[in-house]
Structures are given as structure tokens and as C-alpha cells.
Amino acid sequence: MATGHPRFPREGLAARYADHPDGIYRQLVVRDPAAGPDLIERLSHDPDVWTRQAATLDPRLPLPRLLEALALPELASSAGANPAPSPR
Template sequence: MLAVRDPAAGPDLIERLSHDPHVWTRQAATCDARLPLPRLVEALAVPELACSAGANPALPPREMAVVMD
């Protein structure tokens, strides 16, 4: 999970962490703005990741509106 705090971690690592077996690691990765958009949108539909994905600052306004409705 510390890898998510590393400013040098790239989007590919953050995406890999979003598939980690540990839910708290997946949630931390899903909150990260470096998570690629397709995975971020996919995470919105995963119950244990939806809150983290909804809090991601990179979430586009269109998807944000869907979350808010």
C-alpha cells in the first residue's frame, strides 16, 4: 500500500494495485488520481471499490454526476 504514496509510481503500478487480493490495497489504489480512467470507471461498479472510485479526484464530471444520482 505504500507504493500508492510513492510520487514516482506510475499509472501501470497503480492499476496493478487496484487488482490486489487485499481490499484495502485496492481501495487505496482506486482513490489515486493516477489510476487509468477505464479502470476507475470499472471500479465504480465494484461494491467494495465504489466509494474509493467516487472519491478519486480524476473522476470526470460525467461519471461524477452518475454517482451523485
């Protein structure tokens, strides 16, 4: 997929697609380095399951929401693969 290419333009994706009616576009938001934790958390509650999974994989997802996602069958795998450091 082109979005995985290192030269794929990531800046501005959050501003352009955070409220797009199509979930495939909302998934692009997590690729924008400027997307903040609040936006990532909001997308983790998105109606589109693929968008929720993409947000749950993002290390910017706040820890309380990450812990909630671990208990949800459709998000548990994504939450378990989240590279955020574990709390100690």
C-alpha cells in the same frame, strides 16, 4: 498515522513495497510520486481490499479501470472519491 505527515519519506516506496507479501506495505506504494499508472492499476486488482481501495483513490489510476471500479461494491466508494478530473 505517520504516513500522512508531510515529511514522511515517499520516494522509493514503490520500488521497495510493490511486491511485498503484506498488503499493508503494498498500500504504501500509492504514496510514492514515482509510482506510475500501470503500477497503480495493478494494485487496484490486488488481493488485499485495502490496497485495492488505496489504489482506486489515486488520481493516477487509468480512467477505464476507475470506471470499472465504480461498479464494484468494495471499490465504488473509493472510486467515487477519486480526485481525477472527470471526462467530458
